[in-house]
Amino acid sequence: MKRKFEIFGLCISWFAVVSQFILMIQNRQADIFETVVRFFSFFTILTNTIVALFFTAKVLKKKQFLLKLLVKDGTITAITAFILIVGLVYQLVLRSIWEPTGLQFLIDELLHTFIPLYMLGYWFFHVKKSDLSPKMVFIWLMYPLIYIVFIMVRGSFSNYYPYPFLNVSEIGFEKAILNTGVIIAISIILLLALLFTGKMTLKVRKE
Template sequence: MSTPARAWHATSALVVVVALVIQVPITAAATGGAFDTPAARVANLFTFFTILTNLLVALTGVALALAPRRRSTLLSVLRLDAVLGITVTGIVFHTLLADLADLRGAEAFADLLFHTVSPIVVVLGWLLFGPRGLIDRRAVLLSLLYPLLWLGFTLVRGAVIDWYPYPFVDVSRLGYPTVLLNSLGITALFLVLAAALLGVDRVLARRADARSARIGS
């Protein structure tokens, strides 16, 4: 992997780190919400799909920057989840959630990094630098475990504490039929994007191989 590719992946991780450094103290100091201690508020921050997905972006970005030739099923699935999850995060946020909160200052900047800058950097990085060949049908199927496990955890936890991180999974307000329908829609989006990434990855891999063959001939 080229130096620009490694730098790009490292930058994607840095975006997440900067956003977390800004957001965590803000969350800890917030008052008036459902959680009454700084520790509880910070712990709850890490139950949001956005935050967990950005952590996957940082983790896999660092892994690719440090060991770009590493290949494993775990890395393939985690990187696919990072790319898919951050794409879904950007789409859902800008279509459903962007107008729900009026954020200012540092919190608005962290929000911009999590929901806009990170998706753009990750998707562009994947298109430009790959790495190619990490996605196959098995990785696509395994990647579905992440959103399904998050959804299951969120619904069970929500039923226990009567709190949900997003309005479209708020069972107390919408009821289970609507929440499950919303969840199926987002899962379908996740699957369609995974299939699209698989197809695009194969096309780009063939082009890269053809280009390498021409250079070597």
């Protein structure tokens, strides 16, 4: 049953990411290279890709460095927290300013709603004690920090920001930094909540 869960996670996450890539290429407003860079400038895309790679590592059980890294202790908890951030930011901030239709609507729901909930469900049923080490989990905070630095530096040269709440050109540097601080704070809260919930879940399982 667990393997079927992982195979479905692999298929649905790669389907969503690849489909979104095709849609963005078809509707591009810049050359191919710039469009590809912009595609991977979205935290949504990067995090869903990490989810897809995580399930790929689980299904294939390969020992390559990247796939091996994604199944290390604590990784599943960190990935779950960040994909939940993707879902929360979309539902609370972006949904009201974005009204996709057709296939784009389906892909958006997969990337921002279904996959975050699916990952949370997988984590809930398969989290282990070794996945709840605060040290291993919080190392992953480097991921959103590096992402934010990249977006800010690149945006200062290209004037392209993937999200309105990071758009320094429109809202100013101070407001953008404040928004990123809020997101990092929410990430920490989610990580702590998952660590606490995970420990309670394991305790119930033993009982």
